[in-house]
Amino acid sequence: MADARVSTDTIPPAPAARRPKKKHPSGDRLSAGLMLFGTALALLWANSPWGSTYHEFWELHVGLTFGDVEVTATLHEVVNDVLMTFFFFLVGLEVKRELTIGELTERSRAIVPIVAAIAGLIVPAALFIPLGAMVGEADAWGIVISMDTAFLLGALALIGPAFPKRLRTFLLTLAVVDDIGALAVIGIFYSGTLQLIPLAAAALLMGLVALVRFVPAGRGLLYAVLGVALWVAVLAAGIHPTLAGVAVALLIPVFPPRRADVEHAAELTRAFRESPNPQYAAALTRSIRQSLSINERIDMAWRPYVAYGVLPLFALANAGVHLSPEVFQEAFTSPLTWGIILGLVVGKFVGITGATALVRATGKGQLAPGLAFHRVAGGAALSGIGFTISLFIVPIAIEDGELQDLARVGVLAASVIAFFLGWAIIAIGDRLRPPQPVGAKLARPVDPERDHVFGSAEATCEIVEYGDFECPFCSRATGSVDKVIEHFGSDVRWVWRHLPLDAPHPHAQEAAQAAEAAGLQGRFYPMARAMFANQDRLERTDLFAYAEELGLDLDRFAEDLTSPDVLRRVQDDRLDAEVMDLHSTPTFFINGVRHIGPYDSASLIRALEAARPDPPAL
Known part of the structure; x- marks a missing residue:
């Protein structure tokens, strides 16, 4: 192999090499911090010498006049009925995305948080109803059923456990199902x-x-x-009008990026690079936007305004409880307040952890690799932070103003208790059982006798790619790998392993079998490149056509295509990927360590240079 090298002068330095990396609060933490600030400001305002102006301000009427038609509402109604529609709209977008292309599309991964979320809706209501009935407010059980996704994720970011991704994904799935239940309750019981x-x-x-x-x-x-x-x-x-936001969101389409759209954007990028002009710039911008679904574009554009504007404003408008000694004394002895605390803190914890343990014990579902049960328990405790929707339902479910204040005290107290309980469970559990990263290192070392190795067995640099022959990003990544090989020459080797994504790529499994069948005749990589070049034509007749073009023995190819040995080799790679919790393609390992970040040729070359073993001392 020729040792043609790419000049390192053409490779841009890593961002960290250009300037020191500053620490900024994460989006989740910042959103939760602003909501907490809004809550504190509301409490200070309501309990200041000017506390009476708090309710007076939010009861001010604003209106619009169109000829003889006049529409008026209080500021409180504008926040709760108008602005919160945008919050529920984003919730609906997330629900639609998760049901269509997200975690809830995979039954084995989703069954545990789905069942846990349902239990987390039922158990709190069951605990609240007897206590709520003592003050004639049993119908207010909707206050205790829903967690606050924004505060929940913000609390998790504030706690900052090591390797939080699996727990965060579990809680997000839990939150989506929880939101579906809460929205259904609002629509059915509180309209x-x-x-x-x-x-x-x-x-x-x-x-x-x-x-x-x-x-x-x-x-x-x-x-x-x-x-x-x-x-x-x-x-x-x-x-309730906020449900209009959910209805619109669920009707907006969502889809993964399509190969044709991505390729078209790439073509326009090349054209713009060669001839920069306004026409190409406009066409490129439009093409990139159209390659993403409108669901994702709207979510990305609106989420900062909702997270950093609407939700803190909602907290300011709803958390202003007058905390006089009399209110504290009454809340301390009120069945309503304790019913809310019991429902949110105990109900969420018992419902979610109990359902998770039950589903695992029956073998119907499993936690993701690396997600310890104590972290699920900690997340279940944090789910008792029921701030947004709980406060939202309080004035809808309870008419009496004094009881509303007692309910708000219960929600605030439960949220504080739930936060510290969740923090304690996660911290103590992590100390007793320190978490380990999943998939950070290659589970099975490369075996030249078994793996498909392109390059020298003596190479000091190694790329292992888990990929899918129908994945357009794998096809483009192959071009990146080619440039890496040009740069390192004989000092790098490329190893391909199979990870067919069956749901989006129905031909990927048989394409992997075709590559293995071709490999038995010494033509694995030529067959792989033929399929990458024709990703929109991977039917069985197409696979045989490529085999014929490569000069393979077609009878043997047909026999090997569905042979147990070929099926087992593909399945072995799948099982390795499952152990490492890989679920997207392409995924690269550089000298046995998982590569996180961009996989363009420059990034891969930098990663390989950094992972290169030092030469032996003379």
């Missing part, structure tokens, strides 16, 4: 008497929203106009 004509209008508008995806242009504006009209119709129908 007014239904009005049929506005309800029919809302149904018609939802049908129009569903058809927007087929409009060639201007979809964003149409979603906005129809969304506002749906909000008005839902309000007139007697349903």
Whole structure:
């Protein structure tokens, strides 16, 4: 192999090499911090000498006039009914994304948090109802069923456990199911008497929203106009208007990036690099936007405004409880307050941990590799932080103002207790059983007798790629690997292992078998490159056509394609990937250590240079 090298002058330095890395608060932590600030400000305001102005301010009326039509609402209603619609809209986008392309599409991974979340809805309500009934507020059980996703993730970021990704994913899945349950409860149990004509209008508008995806242009504006009209119709129908945001979100399409769109964006990038001009710039910007679903684009664009604006404002408008000694004394002896604390703190913890243990014991589901049970228990305790939706339901479920204050005291107290309980469980558990990274190192060393090695067995640099022949990103990564090989020459070797992603790539499994069958005739990498060059044509007839072009014995190829040995080799790679908790392609290991970050040729070359063993001392 020729030792052609890429000049290192053309490789940009890593960002960390250009300037010291500054520490910034994570988005989750910053959002939770702003909500906490809003809560503290509301409490200070409500308990200051000017405390009476707190409620007076939020009860101020604002309005819009259109000719003879006048629409008015209090500032509190603007926050809770209008601005919070955007929060529930983002929740709906997340629910749709998880159900379509996220964690909830994989039954084996999702079954544990789904069952745990359902138990986390039922057990708190069951614990609250007897105590709530003692003050005639048994119907207020909706206050204790929902966790606060923003505060939950912010609390996890604040605690900062080592290797938190698996726990965060588990809690996000839990939160999505929890949100579905909470939204259903609001829609069914906490809406007014239904009005049929506005309800029919809302149904018609939802049908129009569903058809927007087929409009060639201007979809964003149409979603906005129809969304506002749906909000008005839902309000007139007697349903809480924030659910209009959820309805619109669930009707907005979501899809993974399509290969054709990504390739088109790449072509426009090359054209713009060769001839920079406004036309190419506009076309490239439009192409990149269209390669992502509108669900993801809206979520990315709006989430900062909701996380850093709407939610802190909601906290400011709802957490202003007058904490006089009398209120504390009454709350301390109130069954309502203790019912909320019991439901959120004990109910969430018992429901989630108990259901998780039960599902694992029955063998119906398993936790992700590396996720210890004590962390699930800590996450279950943190789920008792029921701030946003709990405070949201308080004025809907309880009419009496004094009881509302007692309920808010219960929500705030439960959130504080849940945070410190979750922190203690995670900290003590991690001390007793220190967490270990999953998939940080290659589970099975490269075996030249078994693996498909491209390059010299004596090479000091090694790339192991877990990939999928139908994955467009694997195809592009192969070009990056080619440049790496040009740079290092005979001092690098490339090893391919299979990780077919069956759901998005229905032909990936058989393509992997075809590569193995070709490998039995010494043509593994030529067959791999033929399939990468024709990713949109991987039917069985296409695979045989490529085998014929490579001069393979077709009878033997046909026999090997479905042979037990070939199936076992592909399955062995799958099992290795499962042990390391790999679930995306391509995934690279550099000299046995998992590569995190970009996989362009420059990044891979830097990673290999850093991992290169020092030469022996003379």
